[in-house]
């Protein structure tokens with residue numbers, strides 16, 4: 001009898017882009033999640049609207065690992081183009097559900113996997129006369145087939161279908177009928193299989209949400225009081241602004257008057273989007289834009305202006321694989337170093353690094369407080385994996401604090417002051433006071449400029465004045481070091497540690513378990529923002545060796561650490577890099593550490 | 606304090622509308638425009654605290670420092686002022702947004718943003734101080750330099766000029782005027798009409814660069830402009846609530862009512878010119894160009910089109926002044942939206 005794999009395997013659905021498989025994949029993921037079993041879906045899709053291959057991996061794990069895995073146990077093959085490579089990618093012992101007209105011979109005939117042939121196309125033709133709907137409904141047939149083979153009950157699938165089509169209830173029945181066709185076919189024509197099964201479990205998913213990072217960030221913007229959003233469409237960030245628009249239309253429009261408490265501009269490009277953000281921020285609104293690498297490049301000049309003229313603004317960068325247009329639909333942590341120093345000259349920004357949906361929401365909200373507190377651009381660096389994939393998430397917390405609107409002088413404040421200076425450091429924290437246009441006081445006005453300026457915002461080329469201003473900006477940056485989201489440490493007095501950030505976190509979680517099984521304990525520090533907290537140096541100080549894992553070729557956080565930390569700590573750092581465009585998996589971290597840390601196994605014949 | 610100080614309609618002396626001393630070259634056309642702006646803002650009774658002076662980069666873009674020192678200024682990036690002005694207006698729709706740009710700032714690096722500001726009809730006054738060259742970077746040709754015009758070093762411009770007024774009208778601008786820095790009589794009432802207009806008001810003001818583009822062979826020199834200026838009408842601005850005293854011959858004056866109830870009176874100089882007629886405006890611009898003339902005056906106005914804030918149905922309370930209770934979901938709404946498995 002083969003090894004049974006209860007709630008512990010990965011399903012890969014291979015389809016053609018544009019066939020509407022996203023809905024069926026979400027239904028399948030959601031149904032498994034509803035049974036209390038942790039799921040981690042990863043959509044690996046092409047930069048194309050229709051016709052190219054696309055894969056959707058649903059990882060089912062009792063432990064709740066959320067990172068990608070390299071292994072495929074159950075293949076649903078509905079793309080003739082990739083049939084051969086898809087078959088080759090299945091792990092020994094796996095199963096393959098496939099369109100029955102695909103040839104099982106030669107290379108595609110493996111004796112270490114089980115085949116389940118289903119006449120999807122024929123069933124589609126017979127049952128769905130409407131050719132437009134057919135391709136979508138064929139996908140629902142495989143949901144039924146897979147549900148039956150794995151043991152997912154019909155009620156649960158029904159609930160998942162209802163969730164998926166909650167905005168168009170009329171579609172529920174049509175889709176459920178297609179699901180039932182699949183279930184019926186599997187019952188009648190396919191052999192039972194007992195290797196891969198799902199069984200209802202408890203203790204893992206209760207109270208969790210199933211949400212993508214972009215929608216969570218959009219909600220963060222709404223709750224963070226964002227009133228001006230400017231954007232230019234780009235994958236993988238578009239769904240952030242689109243979700244913001246959906247929320248704004250629902251919650252920011254007065255039902256009586258139709259008046260809006262928000263302005264959204266689809267700008268002509270990212271230069272303009274950034275300009276709108278800093279114009280609005282200067283005039284006192286909480287403003288944001290969301291983009292990805294190419295757009296971030298265009299925002300460089302305005303970001304430097306925002307830094308130097310000290311204007312709040314929030315920029316979401318949902319990172320994708322670069323350089324250049326790169327792989328628009330693949331993920332990367334590739335903009336960290338660029339965003340941190342975005343623009344020419346002595347520029348240093350605040351960068352938030354969310355790892356989870358919960359943080360996408362919370363940092364999305366907090367970014368506005370930080371931007372106004374520090375009067376500066378704040379970058380929120382998510383990535384395609386976090387932004388566009390659905391994740392299990394702990395519930396999002398309702399904000400308990402009011403907005404922090406920072407140091408703004410009102411007309412009443414000014415009436416009490418003999419004088420004030422826009423760029424004076426009164427409090428010693430590097431953060432000056434500002435006034436907003438429209439403030440009704442004769443001393444309120446000042447001249448905002450990107451050129452050299454003194455404490456009174458007057459033009460100045462004086463060397464001391466210039467340097468004094470840059471030093472104050474450094475002081476401000478140092479203040480931010482303690483105020484940005486601080487790292488989270490998990491330590492057990494190990495001598496070796498690992499540092500990661502963003503979505504690499506999920507691979508670290510699993511990698512630490514793998515290494516623990518090998519007898520190697522690994523302390524962990526997750527960095528959540530730049531500038532680096534002093535806690536980072538303290539962590540390295542406590543460890544002999546520290547691995548820095550990230551998803552880019554050049555080790556960007558590693559580079560920032562090398563630039564900012566003392567030499568004896570730098571010597572302890574080892575960089576681990578993953579940069580193939582698909583989300584990092586646990587082995588990409590565990591393997592180099594095993595190789596470096598563990599005694600080579602004694603080889604015996 | 607002298608009691609003879611003249612005060613404007615909101616009780617402020619003219620000095621309030623002045624700024625820091627100019628750092629531009631003596632005789633620069635931009636300085637004259639600054640003076641005309643001081644007069645126009647004073648006459649108009651603009652509230653300094655409501656004024657947002659926005660600009661890009663260039664000699665022209667420095668001028669917001671030289672008027673209404675009390676007001677907030679935003680000297681941003683080269684060619685990117687329209688986007689900042691758009692953001693500022695959306696954030697606080699009560700602001701009187703006044704943008705100052707140059708021909709390089711608008712017609713080259715900033716052409717895209719200029720077009721899209723017009724397309725959105727952002728309520729602002731947008732002045733191009735047009736000298737046909739890049740003053741601040743020492744006199745290179747700009748995209749508004751006429752074909753055949755000569756640079757100081759003798760180089761001839763081979764490329765056709767971008768006519769910013771024609772372009773603006775083509776893009777649906779709702780207020781387009783051309784004037785000359787040396788003609789305050791014409792420019793001051795046009796500026797006030799632009800302040801009163803609701804929507805993007807574009808003023809292309811030819812403003813000679815005495816240092817790099819005021820020689821024989823330049824079509825943006827004082828001498829050339831004076832010689833070729835073809836004024837359509839003599840404008841006058843009548844503040845809303847003020848009586849229009851017409852002592853002109855009937856049929857010689859056209860009166861246009863602006864959105865706030867004020868009027869521009871256009872005393873005809875050359876036959877009939879109707880600035881509410883798009884085709885007429887475009888035709889006039891083309892014909893003048895063929896004749897080698899610089900047509901000035903209120904070229905086009907449309908008082909019906911809604912501006913950006915209105916089209917977006919923005920709340921009367923400026924967005925910048927909204928609070929947590931206006932912006933956050935209620936606890937109930939939040940709970941409903943984020944229920945597990947919802």
Ligand SMILES: Cc1ncc(C[n+]2csc(CCOP(=O)(O)OP(=O)(O)O)c2C)c(N)n1
Nearest residue numbers: 663664665683707708709710738739740741
């Ligand atoms: C991105 C960028 N490129 C180039 C420059 C250099 N630069 C400064 S002003 C200017 C031209 C200004 O010309 P115009 O707008 O006509 O203003 P003028 O000085 O003639 O009034 C240029 C090219 C700059 N500041 N920024």
Ligand code: SF4
Nearest residue numbers: 630633664740814815
């Ligand atoms: S260089 Fe030309 S545009 Fe600049 S200040 Fe001098 S005269 Fe004016």
Ligand SMILES: [Mg+2]
Nearest residue numbers: 707708736738
């Ligand atoms: Mg110029």
